[in-house]
Amino acid sequence: MKERSDDNPSTPEQVTERIWELAEKIDICMFTTWDGDQQRxxxxxxxxxxxxxxxxxxxxxEGHKNEQVDKFPTVSLAWADNSGHKYVVIAGKAAVSNDRGKISDLWSNWDKAWWEDANDPSIRLLTVTPEDGELWDSPNAVVAGAKMLMAVVTGGAPEMGDNAKVDL
Incomplete structure (x- = not known):
C-alpha cells in the first residue's frame, strides 16, 4: 500500500480503525447473505x-435472511459514502438470537418505524462477528471530482485513492 498523508490510513492498524469508523458513521449497509443458489x-x-x-x-x-444466516452464516456488509468516495466491506459470521437485554440496549426511536417498542416479541438480534474488511478511501469529494475530470480530459483512469484489506 502506498504511503498516505496524515488524514489517510497507511498501516494495517490505521486501515482497521478507518473501517470501523466509516462503518459506524455511514450506518446503513447492504447486508448480503447466501441462500444456497444466489446472494441476497x-x-x-x-x-x-x-x-x-x-x-x-x-x-x-420473520424473513428469509434469518434462515439464510442459520444455514450459511458467512455474510458480507457493504457501506457506501458516494459523496465522499469512501467504501467499506466487512465479511464475517452472523448469528440470530433472541437476546432481549441486548435488543433493549440497542433500541432507538428509529426502530419505532418497524416495532412498537423494544419489548416486541418479534424482534431478533442479528450479530455479525467481523473476520476481514476492505476499504476504498478517497481524500475528499473535491479532489475526487478533479481527478475524474482530468481522467475524462486525458482518457486515462483516475487514481481515486487507496484500497486496503485487513483481517479484523
Missing part, C-alpha cells in the same frame, strides 16, 4: 461496536 442483499441499519468486535442489527423474526 438488503439495506439494514448497523449498530457498530468495535469494543465488542461486533456489528448488531435488529431484525424481525
Amino acid at each position: 442483499s438488503r439495506p439494514l441499519s448497523a449498530r457498530v461496536s468495535r469494543q465488542e468486535h461486533a456489528i448488531y442489527f435488529l431484525v424481525d423474526e
Whole structure:
C-alpha cells in the first residue's frame, strides 16, 4: 500500500480503525447473505461496536435472511459514502438470537418505524462477528471530482485513492 498523508490510513492498524469508523458513521449497509443458489442483499441499519468486535442489527423474526444466516452464516456488509468516495466491506459470521437485554440496549426511536417498542416479541438480534474488511478511501469529494475530470480530459483512469484489506 502506498504511503498516505496524515488524514489517510497507511498501516494495517490505521486501515482497521478507518473501517470501523466509516462503518459506524455511514450506518446503513447492504447486508448480503447466501441462500444456497444466489446472494441476497438488503439495506439494514448497523449498530457498530468495535469494543465488542461486533456489528448488531435488529431484525424481525420473520424473513428469509434469518434462515439464510442459520444455514450459511458467512455474510458480507457493504457501506457506501458516494459523496465522499469512501467504501467499506466487512465479511464475517452472523448469528440470530433472541437476546432481549441486548435488543433493549440497542433500541432507538428509529426502530419505532418497524416495532412498537423494544419489548416486541418479534424482534431478533442479528450479530455479525467481523473476520476481514476492505476499504476504498478517497481524500475528499473535491479532489475526487478533479481527478475524474482530468481522467475524462486525458482518457486515462483516475487514481481515486487507496484500497486496503485487513483481517479484523
